[in-house]
Amino acid sequence: MEKTYTVSVFTENSIGMMNRVTIIFTRRHLNIDSITASESEVKGVFRYTIVLRTTRDQVDKVVKQLEKVIDVLKAFVHEESEIVHQEIAMYKMRTESLTNGDVEKVIRKHHARILTVDPTFMVIEKTGHVEETQLLLENLQPYGVLEFVRSGRVAITKPMKELRSYIEEL
Amino acid sequence: MNSTKTTGAQAVMKSLVAEGVDTIFGYPGGAIMPIYDALYDYVSTVNHVLVRHEQGAIHAAQGYARTSKKTGVVFATSGPGATNLITGMADALIDSTPLVCITGQVASHLLGTDAFQETDVVGISMPITKWNCQVTKAEDIPAAIAKAFYIAQSGRPGPVLIDITKDAQFEEMEFQYEKCTHIRSYRGRPRINKSDLEEAASLINNAQKPFLLIGQGIMLSNAEKQLVEFVEKSGIPVASTLLGLGAFPNDHPQYVGFLGMHGDYAPNIKTNECDVLIAIGMRFDDRVTGDVSRYATQAKVVHVDIDAAELNKIIPADVGVHADAMEALTLLLDLVQEKQHTAWLQEFKDAKKVEVETLAENAKELHSEELKMDEVIRMLSEITNGEAVVVTDVGQHQMMAARYYQYNKTKSNVTSGGLGTMGFALPAAIGAKFGAPDKPVVAIIGDGGFQMTLQELGTILQSEVDIKIIILNNRFLGMVRQWQQMFFEKRYSFTNMVSPDFVALAKSYSIEASKVEARADLKEILLEMLDHKGAYLLEVMVAKEENVFPMIPTGASVSEVRLN
Numbered sequence: 001m002e003k004t005y006t007v008s009v010f011t012e013n014s015i016g017m018m019n020r021v022t023i024i025f026t027r028r029h030l031n032i033d034s035i036t037a038s039e040s041e042v043k044g045v046f047r048y049t050i051v052l053r054t055t056r057d058q059v060d061k062v063v064k065q066l067e068k069v070i071d072v073l074k075a076f077v078h079e080e081s082e083i084v085h086q087e088i089a090m091y092k093m094r095t096e097s098l099t100n101g102d103v104e105k106v107i108r109k110h111h112a113r114i115l116t117v118d119p120t121f122m123v124i125e126k127t128g129h130v131e132e133t134q135l136l137l138e139n140l141q142p143y144g145v146l147e148f149v150r151s152g153r154v155a156i157t158k159p160m161k162e163l164r165s166y167i168e169e170l
Numbered sequence: 171m172n173s174t175k176t177t178g179a180q181a182v183m184k185s186l187v188a189e190g191v192d193t194i195f196g197y198p199g200g201a202i203m204p205i206y207d208a209l210y211d212y213v214s215t216v217n218h219v220l221v222r223h224e225q226g227a228i229h230a231a232q233g234y235a236r237t238s239k240k241t242g243v244v245f246a247t248s249g250p251g252a253t254n255l256i257t258g259m260a261d262a263l264i265d266s267t268p269l270v271c272i273t274g275q276v277a278s279h280l281l282g283t284d285a286f287q288e289t290d291v292v293g294i295s296m297p298i299t300k301w302n303c304q305v306t307k308a309e310d311i312p313a314a315i316a317k318a319f320y321i322a323q324s325g326r327p328g329p330v331l332i333d334i335t336k337d338a339q340f341e342e343m344e345f346q347y348e349k350c351t352h353i354r355s356y357r358g359r360p361r362i363n364k365s366d367l368e369e370a371a372s373l374i375n376n377a378q379k380p381f382l383l384i385g386q387g388i389m390l391s392n393a394e395k396q397l398v399e400f401v402e403k404s405g406i407p408v409a410s411t412l413l414g415l416g417a418f419p420n421d422h423p424q425y426v427g428f429l430g431m432h433g434d435y436a437p438n439i440k441t442n443e444c445d446v447l448i449a450i451g452m453r454f455d456d457r458v459t460g461d462v463s464r465y466a467t468q469a470k471v472v473h474v475d476i477d478a479a480e481l482n483k484i485i486p487a488d489v490g491v492h493a494d495a496m497e498a499l500t501l502l503l504d505l506v507q508e509k510q511h512t513a514w515l516q517e518f519k520d521a522k523k524v525e526v527e528t529l530a531e532n533a534k535e536l537h538s539e540e541l542k543m544d545e546v547i548r549m550l551s552e553i554t555n556g557e558a559v560v561v562t563d564v565g566q567h568q569m570m571a572a573r574y575y576q577y578n579k580t581k582s583n584v585t586s587g588g589l590g591t592m593g594f595a596l597p598a599a600i601g602a603k604f605g606a607p608d609k610p611v612v613a614i615i616g617d618g619g620f621q622m623t624l625q626e627l628g629t630i631l632q633s634e635v636d637i638k639i640i641i642l643n644n645r646f647l648g649m650v651r652q653w654q655q656m657f658f659e660k661r662y663s664f665t666n667m668v669s670p671d672f673v674a675l676a677k678s679y680s681i682e683a684s685k686v687e688a689r690a691d692l693k694e695i696l697l698e699m700l701d702h703k704g705a706y707l708l709e710v711m712v713a714k715e716e717n718v719f720p721m722i723p724t725g726a727s728v729s730e731v732r733l734n
């Protein structure tokens with residue numbers, strides 16, 4: 001049965017790492033829903049968060065293949081219930097749309113915040129799950145959204161040994 | 171080591187020497203010229219074999235690695251030189267062959283500009299190497315090479331590629347070499363879990379019909395001796411994968427044959443009758459398993475492999491042992507009880523009799539005056555006592571060699587298994603000879619495959635390589651023709667092969683050659699070939715439409731192996 005899985009991959013900071021990670025998925029004809037990468041709490045160790053829909057069997061095999069990549073320190077797979085996850089979205093709108101009191105209501109209702117206001121445009125930010133940032137988009141659209149961007153998922157796992165302890169083990 | 175000022179190119183040579191490299195297969199070109207210039211100072215200590223095509227270089231390095239147990243080293247230039255290595259890297263990865271490929275690259279300021287002979291070889295080779303990297307600074311060369319050798323040789327071996335920009339080859343640096351012995355993100359040797367082995371041993375000790383499958387992992391971990399001890403103590407029948415042939419002496423009474431699509435009848439059908447299936451250093455390739463949903467479902471499976479990703483990849487293991495084969499066998503040897511499985515072993519012998527009789531019946535149907543591939547292989551096996559290094563290409567002749575050559579010595583079987591690369595054998599045989607100079611090396615090749623890399627006859631000429639080449643000429647791309655006959659209503663679409671005069675061709679390269687058609691002449695001419703000092707090409711005209719049997723058709727189960 002297909003489900004949404006979140007894969008966390010810890011890697012060295014070497015050139016081409018993103019490519020080495022993604023080709024493992026490509027080869028099995030798996031489509032990645034989102035991918036984010038950034039330095040982890042350990043200096044020099046990067047953390048990739050990859051979200052995809054597939055079967056448990058496939059994702060388990062993918063994790064083993066990821067761990068075969070020389071510069072991969074460790075890879076984990078998590079089901080939705082095992083993680084706390086978040087995405088960030090930004091919305092650009094005309095500043096004049098704010099003079100219409102309805103936009104203010106929408107922003108308040110969604111607990112979004114205004115990052116910046118320029119004479120011509122403003123940027124609204126909202127963090128949350130996809131459904132939440134998506135709903136805000138839909139609510140703002142009637143007033144004209146000039147640009148919209150959403151990050152991939154970042155996720156912290158509930159049950160997991162600290163990364164540091166894994167690295168010490170190695 | 172003391173540090174001295176050297177160029178990056180010299181550092182490449184010094185690093186290779188520090189790794190004990192004495193043989194390199196390669197081909198020069200613009201972007202690797204500084205390295206070739208540095209190589210020129212080593213002509214008396216390092217043997218560089220100039221091939222005729224970079225694919226030849228990498229297959230030769232594979233042959234060398236497979237017979238010598240050393241890492242094969244390849245030099246090629248950027249662009250087309252580098253892309254000509256692709257097939258060999260893919261082949262070496264799937265067949266776990268340790269290689270270090272060094273390619274020249276355009277100067278670093280030209281990277282990404284579509285400069286002359288610039289190709290993103292690091293990008294291209296990412297999925298077909300165990301590891302690769304690009305070096306743009308001379309000072310990074312020694313560490314990259316040290317890491318490359320460590321990765322290529324340790325764990326499950328494989329090919330690595332280092333792409334070195336031309337400016338890095340020219341640049342000066344302080345040379346210092348330190349061998350790599352540890353990479354924190356990589357563990358070559360798994361930590362063995364003793365309780366897994368205890369579980370495995372208890373399954374083995376309680377089994378009525380245990381069956382052992384071995385693969386190349388036995389040879390890669392040098393576990394041949396431990397294997398024999400384990401097999402003799404436990405009394406278990408042993409069968410081998412294609413790449414495992416030679417790991418266990420084929421004349422041993424407990425050896426029951428070759429597995430898979432064109433393997434022997436007995437080990438295939440018994441796979442679905444055993445109660446405990448023990449697989450060591452093999453990866454349940456689809457050519458071995460046939461339909462996985464009907465593969466050994468009755469058996470408890472013990473799978474030992476050094477590559478964790480192989481465990482439970484194809485066949486779920488009741489006990490998966492993540493370990494080096496030698497370590498696992500050494501520990502298992504103490505845990506298993508001394509046993510004999512005489513009746514069970516007899517079942518294999520009875521099944522073998524069925525195979526032999528049916529195949530003899532089949533043979534009668536072919537025109538008897540025509541030579542058959544299996545006759546040639548059997549005769550060769552007999553007169554070389556099963557002790558030659560046999561290098562095969564891909565096709566019917568390959569399966570016939572696997573079936574009828576009696577591989578009694580380890581590392582005596584060099585073939586392209588996982589990738590099935592036609593054109594592999596001729597260059598691989600060249601490398602195999604450099605890897606095992608004291609053994610006779612015989613390449614067995616089809617008329618089709620020979621024409622894929624026949625330019626390497628030039629390498630044989632120039633480097634005076636003493637290999638024997640047997641072309642089994644059936645005037646067809648035989649293996650494809652067999653499938654067309656069986657599954658495409660004999661529609662022989664583009665499988666007939668018109669070939670040049672192979673004897674004249676060999677002679678034009680000053681290689682002694684002859685052709686044989688008559689059965690009566692076969693033995694004498696094989697003896698003449700083997701006695702000849704220097705390379706020899708023998709073209710054997712064989713039956714045009716011989717088929718390889720047994721056969722497990724695609725999608726069938728091992729127990730449905732067909733004898734005709």
Ligand SMILES: Cc1ncc(C[n+]2csc(CCOP(=O)(O)OP(=O)(O)O)c2C)c(N)n1
Pocket residue numbers: 563564565566567568590591592593615616617618619620642644646647648649650667
């Ligand atoms: C590079 C490559 N191209 C195509 C194939 C597909 N193929 C597999 S066996 C075979 C026929 C080989 O014919 P030949 O070399 O004459 O050997 P035979 O089977 O007749 O012994 C072909 C075309 C292959 N394995 N490798």
